[in-house]
Amino acid sequence: MYSKIAINNVKKSFKDYTIYFLTIAFAVSIFYSFNSIGAQQAVIKINNSTEDYIGLIQTLMSVLSVFVSFILGGLILYANNFLIKKRKKELGIYMTLGMSKGKISKILLFETLIVGILSLVVGLLLGLLASQGLSVFTAKLFEADMAEFKFIVSGAAILKTILYFTLIFGILMIFNTRIVSKYKLIDMLNAGRKNEEIKIKSPIVSSIIFVFSASILIIAYYLVTKSGLNPTDFKFKASIVLGIIGTVGVFFGVSGFLLGIIQKSKSIYFKKLNIFVTRQLSSKVNTNFISMAVISLMLFVTIVTLSTGLGFKNAVEAGIVAPFDASTKLFTDESSKYQSVEDIMKKVNHNFNDDKYIFFNGYNLNGVEIADILKPYAVGEMKKRIDAGKERWGYVDAIKISDYNKIRDLYGERPLTINDDEVLVLSNYEGAKESVKNLIKAQGIVDINGKEYKVANTEYLSEAIYNSSIANNTLTLIVPDNLKENMELACAYMDVNYSNPNDPKEEANMIATFDAINGRASQMGNFNSDRDSEDLSMLPSINTTKQSVYADNKGMTTIILYVALYLGIVFLISSAAVLALQQLSEASDSSDRYKALKKIGATEKMINKTIFKQTVIYFAMPLILAIISSVVGINVVNKFLSMYGKSNIVPTSLLTLGILIVVYGGYFYVTYTGYKGIVKNSK
Structure with a gap:
């Protein structure tokens, strides 16, 4: 009976599960792809030195996957928490009908199991395709012969992926059971009526914090430009600390700062539904300023590593001086x-x-x-x-x-x-x-x-x-x-x-x-x-x-490149997924507010424009700051690389842009359509 209810719930709420499903599938795909590197030795002709380095890359990816699994596990828990929060009222109704918390937990367990298995299967299929592309990429990096290339499946990587994600979902099931056991019926039934707490109410205080934090960021940019990529330099260390503090401070005060500016411009503030958009964003950013700052920093790491990773490899390899046998x-x-x-x-x-x-x-x-x-x-x-x-x-x-x-x-x-x-x-x-x-x-x-x-x-x-x-x-x-x-x-x-x-x-x-x-x-x-x-x-x-100089150089730079790609893509998916979940959570919490807008005469077109503006701004805020910081970071990395050889970041920057458009843009589109669906279907 419980499995039947769970299947019906998944079918009925499939749109709600889209982000959740998409995130897990992407995570599984990336996880499998980078853990299947060892199998690539079977499809490309490589020498002994290259074989040693591919083995080293495989070992490093295995170790790194433990860290990545914590990131992805936390992301899945965060996504799951959104779904539970969104369904508080539904779970409360189950309880009023006489269903015990234990039975509700069983339903959630079956739902998690169904979505988990589907996501795992789809993710592995995507991973199988992605891993073939990674094989070609690896062959090009090592200049290996692809004459014997064929489609290959890594059984070890599949087992490792299934094992890691089974552990994550096992923890998730325990997490769901504990959450349900702690909820009170009154909280479940009134979940949609609670508003976000605004941390700072004074636009003046917000503006001061924003300007001060922006100044700290500028100082951080100046220090890292002066020190260069030198971890032993005090200025470099100080730039990292100030950069983190400045980023958190900017998001802590930006909503109040922008609110104060927009409020002074009456023609903008009172135009159409701008007052509603402004208040919605102000409340949400105030509540999530820490996660917004972390997302911006992760996007910064992603952009810099993806943009300079291949450039670093090319520059270092171009700097090799081995004229003698x-x-x-x-x-x-x-x-x-x-x-x-x-x-x-x-x-x-x-x-x-x-x-x-x-x-x-x-x-x-x-x-x-x-x-x-x-x-x-x-x-x-x-x-x-x-x-x-x-x-x-x-x-x-x-x-x-x-x-x-x-x-x-x-x-x-x-x-x-x-x-x-x-x-x-x-x-x-x-x-x-x-x-x-x-x-x-x-x-x-x-x-x-x-x-x-x-x-x-x-x-x-x-x-x-x-x-x-x-x-x-x-x-x-x-x-x-x-x-x-x-x-x-x-x-x-x-x-x-x-x-x-x-x-x-x-x-x-x-x-x-x-x-x-x-x-x-x-x-x-x-x-x-x-x-x-x-x-x-x-x-x-x-x-x-x-031969050994070139082989060793290619091996070490490829290892660095793989680490950059692995972490960069994981950070990007995590950042986009968290933003999407926060916006969809906002849609669920604000459904009554949109009903009120309809009652006072707002058309569906106006509401959709409002949703679009809100989603664009929310996704753009951490990205814009990340891009500004990345310009400085990439410039510093390029100066460092110029000492060893010329680095052309144009191709890798275009590749990074493409990845951002596909992943970040994809999450934005799914979020926007999901947000509209939640508002439209709210009763």
Whole structure:
């Protein structure tokens, strides 16, 4: 009997369940899609490094899903609370007819079960489609072969999704039972007559709070612009705290502030039903200012992460400097046992084949600081950072001209010559580029140990001297071979280009050697001494191949991108769903007010326009503030990325706009039509 009543209730109230159903279906779809990443290895051809990173992404998504499940669980509880609140009067009538609270709880349990199963099924079907798109997206990110692509279903992801959402609905059923047990009959029957409590009644007080909070936000924007994306900077930390306080304060006072302004404009305030719209919004925003602030902050995070996530990946990947098939940077000094990479390679019996190797040393010029050389020529962010004096730049690195010409030979470039009183400057750090160009243009002078050396560059030199995942050479001096004073040995380098880059054996040979050097292999040829293995494994060195640099970079940036996408979409759905539920709750609470409007002559068209205005403004308020904050946030992120490579956010911004239109706009439309339906059907 109870199941039959529940089915009839769901059929009768299907429109009321639309937001609830839509939210759960979206949540299930997203949850399944991001937890099915591991299954994508079966449909795209990937190398071992990529396979490792996909496994890491899968593990991270599993951990992150625990956090996401709390967000989605809270959202579902919030949506369920709206439905219970809306049906208080109906439940009260059940009680007056003699139905016990236990029986009412059973009906709600069956209703929850029916809607939950339907939402889970639809969500999984949507997730199956979305996961295929995610497979294509993953393949493009890793530049994998899609020749064997086929439709695939992840049984593990389906089981995990069902398990998590079963737990959520189990908690929901307990929650419903407790809520019903606490309700009093008089409260249920009079639910529609209670008004929202207005927190602030004085427009003057509201205006003061609004202006003060807006000022705090402006200060937060200024601080984060000055500090940049630097979590260790006090200004950055202060900007986050002030940003949160300012956002809450803005929504705490905005309704009274706008009410005061509109009331002064009689032509607007008394036009048609504007007075009703103004009062409705004022009451609702006053009541929900905290949730509005949280929604705005979540939308801010969503817009920034979605807009800059792919741009971040592209910028960082564009900043890779790996011109050699393999390279090593050994951190050493005059007292070290090993001062040459060549000696180490021979120690582990590396097979040199016919590859083209170069070995050279790098030095620190004691007493010669980067900031001192660049300060007269610095511009932009570099000038700000040098003038601030808070960043430790350190002494200048140097390599000899003969060694530099070895590097140029690997590049296929002609050798350069300098006089004994000249130096060349080398830099590939994007943030220092213009400053170094100014130094070259001015043919600046560099003081080394009391002797002046003229900068002899005829052009900006930016060759990398070893493989690196980031172009971070701020300034290196190419000095004459006879310069010896205060030249302190700091590094030993090796660069190599394979004789046959397309032969996988070449890469395997080099990786095996690096494994031996790093202590991951204790035997290569006659190299089987545990003591020698331990000595080598303790060496501080960076050993990379071109393939490993690109694979590692793609893997790490893809992980960051997936986290941004996962959280961004979840935050967006949660924000839109909460706004929708609050508006529909407002419609249920205000049904008597709309009846009164009809009685005094308001037409259905006028009422629909009123509903449209109210819904648009309510959805727009947190979005507008989020967009304003996002402009500042995106600008800060772009400045940070510009130090490593150019970032084009136009495509990702358009993608973010599209997602906002589909999800946020979709929830707005469903809310508007649902609001109209509630008002129209109220009796």
